[in-house]
Amino acid sequence: MSHINRRSVLGLAGAGAAVVVAGAGILGATDLLQGQAHAAEGLNGVDEPKFTELTPFEDPLKVPPTLRPQGTVNIDLVESYQRLHSQLPPTRLWTYQGHFPGPTIEAHGGERFRVAWRNKLKGAIPVKAVWVRPDGPGPGLLPYNRPGSEGGLARPEVDRLTAWTSVHLHGGHQNALDDGAADHAVSPGDTQLAEYANDQAAAHLFYHDHAMAVTSLNVAAGLVGNYLVRDPREDRLDLPGGKYEIPLTIQDVNFDTDRQGHLNGRILAKRIIGHHVQPTPAAMPPALAGLGPYTMVNGVVWPYLEVEARAYRFRMVNVANARIYRLVVVDEQTGAVVRNAMQLIGTDLGLLGKPQTIDEALSLSPAERADIVIDFAAFPGRQLKLVNTIPGQTPGAPLPDFLIPYPQVMQFRVGRKRHAPQSLPATLSPAFRKVTAADLPAGTAERFVVLSLDKAGEMPQIWEMQQVPADTPPGEGIVTVQLPDGLKTLRRTGTVFEDTTTFFAASGTWEKWHFISAAPAGVPIYHPMHVHLMDFQVIDRRAVDASGMNFAAARTERPLTLGAPVPVAAEESGWKDTITVHANTIVTVAGKLARQSGRVMYHCHIFDHEDEGMMRPFVVMPPAVHQIHGMVMAMNGAMGAHHASTHH
Known part of the structure; x- marks a missing residue:
């Protein structure tokens, strides 16, 4: 179904309502907007801690449902239990509409709508936070690289946190009243109202919590989602769309363990403090920003995606707390880097003037986006993987001394039926020019x-x-x-x-x-x-x-x-x-x-x-x-x- 036809269907939603596309089906607004806590979503697996290691590429990538609001729409912040890997018990999360990541909001340029972000979260934050001390002289020995609290010092100030939230549309053009300011957060039972003008070119934005002093914890708890602005100029380019256009929300994560060292699925935030520091309830010590050993894509640790041997468009965003991702495509059979596999067509705020071929690696710091096309037509029947690495090191190799104990990000399983390669337009955005x-x-x-x-x-x-x-x-x-x-x-x-x-x-x-x-x-x-x-x-x-x-x-x-x-x-x-x-x-x-x-x-x-x-x-x-x-x-x-x- 083309973009235009698909949006014609979505346009049937009346003012004050919304429509969601989930897979091939269309759900009414009431199906999405119930605001109820959701049971474990998406993956089958264990219900009790059983594993000390996770198997890469065990579980399929999840694609969040798509929401195209019109008029005014309610989006509820609710608790949800979701399985982030089939070898993990379900994880308690704070989510937008019960999904992690939240629904992908799709807006059309120039079409204004309003969102009532209703904080219906209850209880204390689901993230466990601890202070830990370094146990060696080098970065490879920091406890960043390991799961579990490891006897870390408790953070009672975090354990007492309830849901104070402020939703920010990152990259959007909205007045300060609608921007999700850090000091404009709301408590459970209250609603944040926002109006989005969408008066900008087609781009990949994202929304996330922005509450003062607790943004890192609220995002770690699950409060993040994608937001796509469309416009007719982009539609006319005939880029891969529909099921061939997929958001990839990338972030690192850590998990706590039980007494036997089994991963229990609870999200863990570790901060590294010096040996001489003794935290107290009334003082926060200097600490290193948190990193996690595992990588999630769309809320699944190291997922796989079955793709046809044809072109796909991936809307990548790094929503990690601090980790930079340097992404490389590797052929699993040979271990070799697949050079020129990624065609970059856009950055944070829209399309480039012309496609740019990525020779080897594409880097994304927290909050940066990349709009890329990978044409799998050249790889029928093969398995490719996306890995995180640093310059000068073997892509796909574990790099614990560089805080990358597990390099894998996700896997692509390419079907055997080959399709014709798709050529990208020579000009993507005629209006783009380099500013000097x-x-x-x-x-x-x-x-x-x-x-x-x-x-x-x-x-x-x-x-x-x-x-x-x-x-x-x-x-x-x-x-x-x-x-x-x-x-x-x-x-x-x-x-x-x-x-x-x-x-x-x-x-x-x-x-x-x-x-x-x-x-x-x-x-x-x-x-x-x-x-x-x-x-x-x-x-x-x-x-x-x-x-x-x-x-x-x-x-x-x-x-x-x-x-x-x-x-x-x-x-x-x-x-x-x-x-x-x-x-x-x-x-x-x-x-x-x-x-x-x-x-x-x-x-x-x-x-x-x-x-x-x-x-x-x-x-x-x-x-x-x-x-x-x-x-x-x-x-x-x-x-x-x-x-x-x-x-x-």
Whole structure:
């Protein structure tokens, strides 16, 4: 069934209702919107802990049902028991409509609708959280790589958590009232109302919980789902669709064990703390962001997918807490990398101008998306697998010293009946063009964000910066950086969400943001930075010499200087809303703010980093209001200089 015909059927839903497509069937709104807890879904298997290891590629991939709202629709947050692997007992989860991931919401560009996100969750959070200590000198020996609590220290503050939730449509254009702000969460029995304008090009967005201080735990509990925006231009490209277009929601996970070491299916969040640290109920110690040894795709650990020997479109999103996935296709029979297997057609916010062939690996940091086509016509009767690896290592090999004890992600089982290869259009988006610094209009706002550490060198921090005169005396929070257009002196104006808001912007205007990482030598820290309400492209990435940074004094002793340009990967070359800033690099992005307005956020999309302070608010206003606000600030002498520097 074509996209157009399929949507004609979906369009039969009336205002205030919704239709779901599940497999080949069409379910009425009442079937989906009952809001009841669901029993274990999808997989057969054990009901009691029995296994200490899980078998790869034992279970089929699940594809979430599709929901196309019209008018106003209710989506309930409910508890659900679902089996994440057939060798695991059912796992208690918090879900959207009883599905993990939640239903794939399909919107048509320009068609506005409203969602009532009804929090019907009961009881304490289903995730078990513990503090654990490292037991060796190297990363391969960290307890990240093992299941089970291992005598970890309990976190009573997590055990007491009930469902405080805020749904954010990541990458969407919505006013701040509808954006799912971190501090606008609701409690059980209450409803979050949101209106989505869908006034953007076809793209793969996703929705997830964004509640202040507990985003990582709420997402680990299951609160995530896909959201696809369609438009007629994309429909006319005749890309693989229907059952040949599949979302792949990728995330790592860990599980607790019983006393015999058997995996019990309960999701486990482990944080690594130092040997000298003794947590107390009233204090949170510095810790390393959590990683899990297992990989789930669409809520199944290491699934397989039976595919025909023809082209498929996969809408990939990394919703892990912190893990970067470097995905490679491997032939199971030979163990060889299948080069050029993936054709990249889109990034976070829509189609590229032309398809890009991925030679070997495609990397996705948390919150990044990739729209890819794999044509299995060349592989009839074969089994391919998608694996996680790092450069310079054998793809498909376990890499425990690099925190990848299990490299497998999923398996493709290709049918023997071969179909004709499908050629992709030479041009995907005629409107796409690469943005350069020279393209930016006069008066483009320029912003500076330094990604550094606290004075103890233990916890990452986000430093919001304001450009100040070059003769500003050195001191705490003063950073100088030698940029291509000259030496900049910057003053820190905020480090946590609760500090005074200092970024004010005009809706519908261009902005240029510099994300500057300054890390001690040998610290491989990275931050996927996400800016709400801004579609951007990378216009420059360079190495940074941060040896001039005095971390203990929170200042530079001499300017940070830039080194050689760093290549921008194909999967970073399109329209984005999230970009990875690696240790000691600067990434400059430029883009246009949406027409919507209000107080929104920018933050690191490592959920643990976001929860622990790497998130700042900024306010978007209509241009005329922004001008008056600047005049008021100048009159009061409070923030006039800063506001003027970002005035259009």
